[in-house]
Amino acid sequence: MSFDNRGGSxxxxxxxxxxxxxxxxxxxxxxxxxxxxxxxxxx
Amino acid sequence: xxxxxxxDRSRTIAKPGFSRWMVPPAALCIHLCIGQAYAFSVFNxxxxxxxxxxxxxxxxWKLTDLGWIFSIAIFFLGASAAVLGRWVEEGGxxxxxxxxxxxxxxxxxxxxxxxxxxxxxxxxxxxxxxGGIGLGLxxxxxxxxxxxWFPDRPGMATGMAIMGFGGAAMxxxxxxxxLMSVFSTPTHVGVAESFVVMGLVYACFMLVxxxxxxxxxxxxxxxxFVPSTQPKKLVTSNDVYVYQALKTPQFWLIWIVLxxxxxxxxGVLGQASAMSQEMFPGRVTAAxxxxxxxxxxxxxMAGRFFWASMSDHIGRKNTYFIFFALGFxxxxxxxxxxxxxxxxxxxxxxxxxxxxxxxxxxTVPAYLRDMFGTRYVGAIHGLLxxxxxxxxxxxxxxxxxxxxxxxxSGVPKAQAYNVTMYIMAGLLVVGFIANLLIKAVDDRxxxxxxxxxxxVGVA
Numbered sequence: 001m002s003f004d005n006r007g008g009s010x011x012x013x014x015x016x017x018x019x020x021x022x023x024x025x026x027x028x029x030x031x032x033x034x035x036x037x038x039x040x041x042x043x
Numbered sequence: 044x045x046x047x048x049x050x051d052r053s054r055t056i057a058k059p060g061f062s063r064w065m066v067p068p069a070a071l072c073i074h075l076c077i078g079q080a081y082a083f084s085v086f087n088x089x090x091x092x093x094x095x096x097x098x099x100x101x102x103x104w105k106l107t108d109l110g111w112i113f114s115i116a117i118f119f120l121g122a123s124a125a126v127l128g129r130w131v132e133e134g135g136x137x138x139x140x141x142x143x144x145x146x147x148x149x150x151x152x153x154x155x156x157x158x159x160x161x162x163x164x165x166x167x168x169x170x171x172x173x174g175g176i177g178l179g180l181x182x183x184x185x186x187x188x189x190x191x192w193f194p195d196r197p198g199m200a201t202g203m204a205i206m207g208f209g210g211a212a213m214x215x216x217x218x219x220x221x222l223m224s225v226f227s228t229p230t231h232v233g234v235a236e237s238f239v240v241m242g243l244v245y246a247c248f249m250l251v252x253x254x255x256x257x258x259x260x261x262x263x264x265x266x267x268f269v270p271s272t273q274p275k276k277l278v279t280s281n282d283v284y285v286y287q288a289l290k291t292p293q294f295w296l297i298w299i300v301l302x303x304x305x306x307x308x309x310g311v312l313g314q315a316s317a318m319s320q321e322m323f324p325g326r327v328t329a330a331x332x333x334x335x336x337x338x339x340x341x342x343x344m345a346g347r348f349f350w351a352s353m354s355d356h357i358g359r360k361n362t363y364f365i366f367f368a369l370g371f372x373x374x375x376x377x378x379x380x381x382x383x384x385x386x387x388x389x390x391x392x393x394x395x396x397x398x399x400x401x402x403x404x405x406t407v408p409a410y411l412r413d414m415f416g417t418r419y420v421g422a423i424h425g426l427l428x429x430x431x432x433x434x435x436x437x438x439x440x441x442x443x444x445x446x447x448x449x450x451x452s453g454v455p456k457a458q459a460y461n462v463t464m465y466i467m468a469g470l471l472v473v474g475f476i477a478n479l480l481i482k483a484v485d486d487r488x489x490x491x492x493x494x495x496x497x498x499v500g501v502a
Contacts, residue, residue, distance in 0.1 A: 010060025019068035019255060023075055023207070030213030031344075034337040041327070041334040041390065 050253075052135030057257035063192040063265065065255055070185030070204035072252025073140055076245040077147055077181040078211025080120075081340075083113050083170070085219045089232045093161060096232060104163050112154075112171050114435075119175025121432030124183050128425025129285050131180060132418075136188040140253035143181035148246025150174025155238035181249065182208065182428065186408045187421035191259050194417075195268045198359070198409040202351025205405040209344035213337070215241075277360060277481070281489035282416030288423045293414050293484050296477045300363055301407050302430035302437075303474030307370060307467040308343075308400025310438030311393065314446070314460075315339055321456040322381040322389070335390065342394040343401040350402025351409065359410035360478060366399040367475035374468035378461040404431075414484055441466060 048054060087109045094100040131139040150173035157165025185204050193200035222240055226233030264270075274280070288294045311318065316332040327335065354362040373392045380389040407427065412420045442463050449459040 010058075011062035011065055016062060016064055019065055022251065023068045023071040026214050027071075027075060027207070027210055030210060030217070031341060033217055034213045034341055038334040038338040038341070041331045041338065041386075043331070 050138040055137045067203045069252040069255035071207040073181045074207030075211045078208035079215035081212035082215035115171030116175035120178040121429045123176040123179030124425035124428040128422030132422040136256045139184035143177045144246045144249035147177030148242040151238045151242025155235040158235040183425045198354040199352040201408040202348045202405040206347040278413045282418035285419040285422040298430045299477040303470045304403035305434035306438040310442040313439045339397045342397040346398025346401035347405035351405035354406045363478045367471045370471045371468045374464045377464045
């Protein structure tokens with residue numbers, strides 16, 4: 001994907017995987033760390 | 044001008060074949076960064092020891108003065124969203140996201156300079172003013188774009204983006220701590236370097252969102268989507284001009300709805316750690332309380348997606364009815380569970396309360412769309428954000444002062460929050476009534492077609 005829409009190609013599954021991975025991986029990392037810390041509440 | 048023309052609204056219109064599922068990640072690129080504001084407090088203690096390093100020196104900044112950085116940022120979030128909402132709406136999402144990236148990233152860089160020369164006013168100006176403007180622009184920039192791409196599920200779409208804002212602190216807090224550990228030395232706490240890295244990383248991340256984002260072509264509809272032919276009482280197919288919305292009772296009623304919902308949630312969120320330790324003395328340690336706060340963040344984040352998606356099925360008004368009615372019951376039950384020493388139910392109560400706090404943020408853009416149409420929903424949302432700014436002051440003040448008053452009156456610490464919980468429940472009753480009074484916007488407030496065309500031409 002580029003900044004420009006002119007001549008842009010259609011979205012492929014790879015585009016979607018990259019875009020969602022770009023935001024999903026850091027978010028899942030954050031959730032995992034938080035859940036590990038949260039377990040201390042019930043220990 | 045040539046280079047900047049790539050930011051124009053006209054250059055952002057999607058070509059056929061563009062998937063609308065690329066837009067939520069673009070929005071998340073912005074919200075996962077600006078939501079860092081919730082984790083800014085991890086810098087407060089290190090910034091109070093920039094000179095003394097191991098303990099605060101007389102010339103070091105005081106924690107009370109450092110607390111103002113976040114407050115200024117939240118004030119400018121509300122102010123910029125309200126003032127610049129129309130600019131965001133008419134210029135398109137890419138220009139706004141680009142400006143948000145420069146402001147938010149730039150705010151960190153200016154603050155890094157302020158820390159390195161030990162001038163607090165420069166940090167206020169950097170993260171507080173510049174960063175706060177980036178927060179406001181970034182917060183509202185993807186909202187109307189998502190609503191346009193997902194006319195069939197506007198709640199879910201905006202819920203996904205605003206979920207990122209709720210979840211960002213879970214990334215930012217450990218990242219900040221790690222960066223400071225990397226840059227710190229026995230004679231240096233490493234805050235300025237951490238600010239530089241975070242400013243650059245966040246700006247790049249946000250620019251990726253600006254690159255990905257697209258607007259749908261005029262008249263575009265999702266495949267297979269047939270707009271309902273049966274008009275719904277509380278969903279308009281007309282548009283209301285941004286400043287005309289201020290003249291409607293509906294805007295102010297939704298303002299009260301948001302303000303009450305946020306006041307109740309934000310008050311507990313800020314005190315969750317202390318509250319859990321004081322209501323369960325000896326059972327909840329400081330480390331466990333940290334885990335409790337983290338768990339609430341997850342509920343807060345998940346609630347944004349869950350409740351906003353749910354609102355697409357049951358309607359916005361009904362969703363807020365659930366927030367206020369269920370919230371009232373849960374706030375009233377907290378003192379009972381605390382008194383009974385039932386930690387699991389106490390945690391569950393607050394988890395659900397915080398999910399509804401997040402849900403209130405995430406559902407409100409779709410509520411505005413239903414009331415005022417799609418054309419200026421982002422700008423109207425910007426004006427509504429002022430309710431958040433007010434709640435941001437009101438909630439913590441209510442909880443802190445009432446708790447202190449109770450303790451000063453001789454109430455044991457474990458019971459000092461009971462009255463606060465009942466007052467929060469009372470605020471939800473006010474929200475319930477405001478929500479009950481919301482009716483469809485009167486036809487005289489709707490824009491006529493000529494006005495719409497004129498404004499689109501200007502844009």
